[in-house]
Amino acid sequence: MQQNNILTLIIAIFCSISTYAQPYINGPIKTGVTSASGVSNPVAGYQWSEVSYDAPNLTYSSTSAGYNGSKLAGTTGFRLADDFTIADLPVGVKWNITSLEFLAYQTGYTGAVSPFNEVYVQIWNGDPRVAGSTVVFGDLTTNRFASSSEIQAHRTFNSVAPSPGTTPGTTRRIWKIVANAPIELPAGTYWVVYQTGINN
DSSP states (O other): OOOOEEEEEEEEEEEEETTEEEEEEOOOOOOBSBOTTSOBOSSTTOEEEEOOBOTTOOSOBOSOSOEEOBOOTTSOOOOEEEEEEEOOOOTTOOEEEEEEEEEEEOTTOOOSSOSEEEEEEEEESSOTTSTTOOEEEEESSSOOEEEEEEEEEEEEOOSSSSTTOOOOOSSOEEEEEEEEEEEEEOSEEEEEEEEEEEOO
16 A cells, blocks of 8 residues: 655644634645746646755755555555644633544645545644543544645745755655544643555
8 A cells, every 4th residue: 555645834723702703724835837947847726845854944845745644555654743722711601513624645646536535634733752641532543534725836845945856746646635634622732643545
């Protein structure tokens, strides 16, 4: 079974507070139709998701385009985690979370539909590595997959750093994975622990 990589740059949490919806997104993922080296994405309608570098320093950039977070057959697989903070809520108001979105790619996958059909999620009330933190939602055995679709972007390493850079490629199409996550949370700092599974 091929492993997949998760882009941990973005977790989107969709929630409603009182009578209005509010997305919580922890950063942009698309970097434009042209790479830092001036190469246009060859697929119509697609952008690059180029790994960043410390401009103007061309001696290094991130060496990772994603992290292995796959659920392998017959194993518990690898899990990833990211934190988020709910702040500045009026007294008694909670986030009513309905879903979580994760971004992932499977290198070399060329199918027309998403390769992802599993996602497992926990929300902790603190760092999972720290004694005293507890799970407030979910588990790593219930598949909370709702849907998956392309975001029309290709993940690629930095095209200028470290010098001479790399040629942008289109082998890493990024997919959005939506997980059902119905929970209400008050203000605080939380951690999402998650892993995916692929359809093959």
